[in-house]
Amino acid sequence: MRKRANKGNYTRVLRKIWLSEGISRIEIADYLGLDKSTITNITAALQRDGIITEMSEGDAGPQGGRKPIKLKIEKNFYAAAGIEVQPDCCNVICINLLGEVLFSRKIKFEMDIFQFPIFFSKLIKDIKSDLNEKRVILAGAGIGVSGIVNPEKGAILESIPLGINEEFPLLDKLSAMVDVPVFIDNDGNCCCWGELVFNRAEQLQDFIYCFVEFRDDCGVAIGLGVAIDGKVHYGRNYSAGEFRSVFMEGENSGQIAILNDERINKEDDSDLFEKISSELGRNIALLVNTFALSDCFIGGDLTTAQLEIMSRALRTEFNRNWSYPGESECRIRASSLRELSVAYGAASMIIDSLFRIPAVRDTGSAEFDIPGRII
Amino acid sequence: MRKRANKGNYTRVLRKIWLSEGISRIEIADYLGLDKSTITNITAALQRDGIITEMSEGDAGPQGGRKPIKLKIEKNFYAAAGIEVQPDCCNVICINLLGEVLFSRKIKFEMDIFQFPIFFSKLIKDIKSDLNEKRVILAGAGIGVSGIVNPEKGAILESIPLGINEEFPLLDKLSAMVDVPVFIDNDGNCCCWGELVFNRAEQLQDFIYCFVEFRDDCGVAIGLGVAIDGKVHYGRNYSAGEFRSVFMEGENSGQIAILNDERINKEDDSDLFEKISSELGRNIALLVNTFALSDCFIGGDLTTAQLEIMSRALRTEFNRNWSYPGESECRIRASSLRELSVAYGAASMIIDSLFRIPAVRDTGSAEFDIPGRII
């Protein structure tokens, strides 16, 4: 059929086991609409590869019959690294196939896009040797940056904090230095990847991630990430998620109308923060209700109190914009991983790619291979 | 491999010919990443079936070589019917595989959901006999209704104009009476289907359709339809597209804040209409920019003058909400089919289904078959 590539149903089976740990062969066959013998063959190959194992026997059904054999992912078969790039430092994380955090650290690095490849390749080398002690292989590294990113080409199209205003082919520089796949994406989108992976059992379809950051210069920065149909949504020119409040007038720069008059400091003015939250909520309510999103995640560097304020404000505004009797059906949730969201999400891109069913693309599809691991 | 089902690549080839009339076998092979012999086999089968034909020879390349043979869809191999259900009448349309209108008519019918199935089956019988004279076979019928629809089950979940406030399994009633596939969807979504099919060569990915209607009772009604990734987006509970302005306060019913104070009649007050357009524009701007949509279609029963006013207002508001230098990149376009948009779109659902590549679903996929046409 194809040279070597991920044979379609292999990934479907693998993904299902990933989503539903402890599932049996028969259940997979029913779920995927394949013959049970096909599942036998595929699971046998996956077991040979070592990426899944049998965990235990389940219980027989009420009418007797053979006990099912539960299957699970060998969670430390691979690990993925995630790196959040900030102006003055990097947050680094390593997670395994189930999204469990193996380790994380913060590294000082005065961001300079031309120095970064060297820094990056050293970092990967360190991570690899750390993982080597645990007998885990690195499957790849994800990078999350603020700005507009083309993740297919791995190019940064624009990034104010990184001082990039024309297309910069970062991936090309990086792949030349390391021998693992590297993915790059916008920070808000990374957060979406993170929630997709972390909450994979829920099979989230349509949600928004609202990323709030306090910046020394410009007050508050809002980044949005959107997932539609269980995939991160990029839109034209990969610019989805750029936020500007509907209440902004004229040529003003900035994102929130309230902040044209006032300034906010990180943790003191909860009154103003509430106003900001309300304005933000009004905006997001329109998005949430017109697109019928099921979840709204809140993340960024917020205190617990601020999170609380914002949740309430969002809830109020979602209901205000709700056309039907009763309350808005959108869940409001705090980000699952707090200050490590971006790094975690960056790593999740790699994990997700291992278990994602390749779409039947319109145009010819070129799969890519995963490194190492002698089979 | 599989029983009979639409063999995946058959549909991919067929779709490509549908999208690019006059394409050659080699071009298809290159585009889809398949071997040219595979395309030979598939096109041979499609020719046997009669759904495609060779149209003419193209020109040889600059360095000589054999001339390519252009392929095209046999456009009258099937037709699809589309029915827009309104409280007092139905707009009916018939289109062929290329989306060309074969005929259309308006039929008086005092909508009553319990009488509708009988009306519908007579209508289909009439359409079939009309098509029979042209030697065209009916592939199916699409129905567009105002309200919230579950198109998978073919159930109307809620519709104020039709007086439905609990789930009504319309499809079940209808399929019992006719022998062709029937699809039902919300009117705004139908319009999206229509644009997807009508502009298929563009391969539209992410766009919004804004459906404006004047109603005797409530002034103006706004319906939105959204397409993401070349597919209509439904969201949680199929409720995507329900619109309520961010400027609405408190418990007010209605959609537009301006109209809480004022009333508008169909064609006289262009000042007020401009205000409405601006408010609407502010809202849509947020959607268009956050989701990075490439197009915004305007449809419904607007005069040319009103369309002009609204286009300008949208453009202004899109730019106001635009974060970057220059102008918003979202195209603003008048609906391609004016007052027949919904019916056309309803028919397009059927056409689209014939040429849509079945997604690799997570769960077992149950393909469905197309009626008639002795092969």
Add this chain to the structure above:
DNA sequence: TTTAGTTGGTTTATGCAATCAACCAACATG
């Protein structure tokens, strides 16, 4: 007119994923 080179398309043999049908394995119940 001949020859070489290029591109479009078909034919034939082969590989391989998925299926079917028969079978084995392990449990419950009367």
Add this chain to the structure above:
DNA sequence: CATGTTGGTTGATTGCATAAACCAACTAAA
């Protein structure tokens, strides 16, 4: 202990896609 039920495996078969060789039809240049 026979019987029914469910979980899972084995071996033969099916049919899609491929590769490689081939034919067809054209240009360009000698």
